[in-house]
Amino acid sequence: MYNAEVIQCEGFALLPAFYNGHTHAAMSLLRGYADDMELDKWLREYIWPFEAKLGDKDIEVGSRLAVLEMIKSGTVFFADMYWHREQTMKVVEEMGVRASIGVTIAEQLTSPENMKKNMEFLKAHVGESDRVKLCVMPHSMYTNGEGMLRRCVEIAKAENYRIHTHLSETLSEVEQCQRQFGCTPVELFERVGAIDERFSAAHCVHFTEDDRKRFADAGATAVMCPCSNLKLSSGMPQVTPMIRDGVNLALGTDGASSNNSLDMHQEMKLATLLAKVNGSADSLPAEAALKMATVNVARAFGLANVGEIREGFVADGLLVDLNNERMTPCHDLVSNWVYAADNSSIDSVICNGNFVMRGRHVDGEEDIKEAARACAKRLANA
């Protein structure tokens, strides 16, 4: 016997909740702050100066807005690479979702003091819980030397953490790696011992065929962020070749400053559309696309018994309104969900057996948005 609530679900479908394989939650404060410009100018003139002003409290406010947006669009887990991680961990605990929280390692951007703090944090497993796990996240090969990447791998293996990084996002990153290390970014991470089934990387836009095979052989995960890759003109995501070569392919939104939403449904539809136009109309059918936004992410971050609606699995799920106009008529539920629906059909969201949204209501929603508006305004004018 369980201490369980029996709920009336007539007229709803119970579908797996989304897992977001790559984001920077607190960057929701920078949504729409700068668009429609090339990456270098975008980073140097807008994003980095804004980020330099972010304090602990701002990260909390931005993370809260991001988690709210994710819950409202059916996402109950996210892998987060950012700074002031304690704030984001607190928000995740309080709002009832799950996360893999990065201890972000960027040798070239971090003071020795903070680097020391990061390593101590990892050794102590600070703040971990059932729903919140730490993850070693070297930012990228262009912000860390080879020695630091090796240290990341050592501590991850010693402390049983997974590793996540930015990888082969732009052509210039790949070219820099070839100049500096004489190999592709994938080969560099392999050289330092990072690439196995506990390794996942965001973007993976500019993989060679050999890179794909190394990932597939190792059981590593490529987390595509199709919307961000297109918007920043980083390159066309290789959906079809990745699947053909057997890579575990997962999806993420990237941050709200380059997307500009945190909507996994949109990533899922976009991934299958790109697979088809760069393959054929039968590439990446609806059900396979749904897996990329759910179980494939869970596999990447070592979440057990979640990501599917199945007896004995943990209850992470969405109640989807079958009476929504975009779910009507219903010749095929999965097709309607993947190709036709939008988030307006998500009535309720369940994470770890508890409602985090019910009848489209999230506790504290108005305060979260009000705080985010005030915070973003202050920072923009600071």
Added chain:
Amino acid sequence: MYNAEVIQCEGFALLPAFYNGHTHAAMSLLRGYADDMELDKWLREYIWPFEAKLGDKDIEVGSRLAVLEMIKSGTVFFADMYWHREQTMKVVEEMGVRASIGVTIAEQLTSPENMKKNMEFLKAHVGESDRVKLCVMPHSMYTNGEGMLRRCVEIAKAENYRIHTHLSETLSEVEQCQRQFGCTPVELFERVGAIDERFSAAHCVHFTEDDRKRFADAGATAVMCPCSNLKLSSGMPQVTPMIRDGVNLALGTDGASSNNSLDMHQEMKLATLLAKVNGSADSLPAEAALKMATVNVARAFGLANVGEIREGFVADGLLVDLNNERMTPCHDLVSNWVYAADNSSIDSVICNGNFVMRGRHVDGEEDIKEAARACAKRLANA
């Protein structure tokens, strides 16, 4: 003095409503009926046999569902190419939106009796009103001979109609045209006198540079349907080359059987993402993308004084909730609307000065969905 209602809009932005440049409304009944297969099999084994069963009443039911979905996602005008047009015209009148309704000409699919009826219909301007206009819609070059295309142009010019067609959607269409007529589909339509500023064509995926220049010089409109073009693997929409060569570029959803929604917001975001990945990060900025989904469509179909929020213009608009989480924070309204929002932020929809949705409520919504479910079920089992 006007007999006007003064409404309280604090907390809302008034944004232009969407205009859908190409759809087949009643195909909403086939949403999700067949996906993930190549075009020929999809058409011959699924779509055409289902369509053969559609009667007058079914077209009315399917059109009503489509208009409901369009209203809920902020669209107040659509260009419709389908059969049993009287039913769709009636629905448009009753539901308060606008449409350019095609008299669809497909010589190879239509009985001589129906062809005669079509021509009489056009001469009599049957059923036209302020919000509903007829349009001559030869289905394509592969369903009409050159003589019939000429007749379409003659009657359009004589009766002051616009012309709309499917054009260069697939590579096989272009190859067939080269074999049969020794020219591209654009050159064929030019040869019969169709291409001027009153001509618009859906898809335009496989244009040559010369085709684009002919369109630009003539002031004709290309109506891209990016989601459908990707999903059917027809080809990559040429957003950047079309803009560079000065073509009036507009957007449409195509039918719900190949999209599988009728969501102009999605087409708008997809168009700007494809422009960027196939161009650069500053290609098709947010405001230009918004125009492709609004005024550029209005221009194509000859709708005057609509498509922008401007004094003296007809009131077609959306009340967008600035308190929606995806509109928060608001560094830039247009960026948030184009890149971050989804339809959940649309509170109310105004067409021709009247509310067609208010507080997300559309009159008769439940009956429309119930009728569509029953109709689709009967047809699928028939």
